[in-house]
Amino acid sequence: MLRDFLSDRWQCVVVNGSCSDWSNVSSGVLQGTVLGPVLFLLYINDLPTDISSEDRLFADDTVLFRQICCRDHHHRLQHDLQQLEQWAAKWQMRFAPTKCFVLSVTMRPSSSHFRYRLCDTGLDEVRFYKYLGVYVTSSLNWSLQCEEIKTKANKFCVFSSGTFYLATRRSSREPTLV
Numbered sequence: 001m002l003r004d005f006l007s008d009r010w011q012c013v014v015v016n017g018s019c020s021d022w023s024n025v026s027s028g029v030l031q032g033t034v035l036g037p038v039l040f041l042l043y044i045n046d047l048p049t050d051i052s053s054e055d056r057l058f059a060d061d062t063v064l065f066r067q068i069c070c071r072d073h074h075h076r077l078q079h080d081l082q083q084l085e086q087w088a089a090k091w092q093m094r095f096a097p098t099k100c101f102v103l104s105v106t107m108r109p110s111s112s113h114f115r116y117r118l119c120d121t122g123l124d125e126v127r128f129y130k131y132l133g134v135y136v137t138s139s140l141n142w143s144l145q146c147e148e149i150k151t152k153a154n155k156f157c158v159f160s161s162g163t164f165y166l167a168t169r170r171s172s173r174e175p176t177l178v
Helices: 002-006 035-044 071-090 143-173
Strands: 009-011 023-025 054-058 061-065 128-131 134-137
Touching (some): 061 071, 134 143
Antiparallel strands (some): 009 023, 128 134
16 A cells, blocks of 8 residues: 555665664655656656746756746746745745755856855856756856766776776686587
């Protein structure tokens, strides 16, 4: 039953073999389960209904965006952030505004510098952000993403060359059976 999945759960923390006291888990769903993300998506499925901006929901991440052509568009986006706050209060959810950022994608030399707020906290403006594993930059330049891939590839090459070198040395000392 669904009730059994969500209630009467306990947890403890183990560090270096030492265990904390057990505590009752009164909210949330179990991570690492198939049912957990489905329940979360059902819970938040009405999140974008009262906003006029575009949105993308992925697991527990929400992206809100809109084209800004005039000052009124800034105010509409800010209004949508306030709508998200009201939704969160209604459903007893919390946003973490310190984990929220503003990324202005533009080819202009400078953005308009409107100060967006979420939960009485000013949102910092960033020049790039990693979203679903891809770096999105304010100029939509791919060099940061390419650099990241190059760095990972180089690390893999160093690791694999050492591994193959050791495997080759070991196999060259072993007798060959005919």
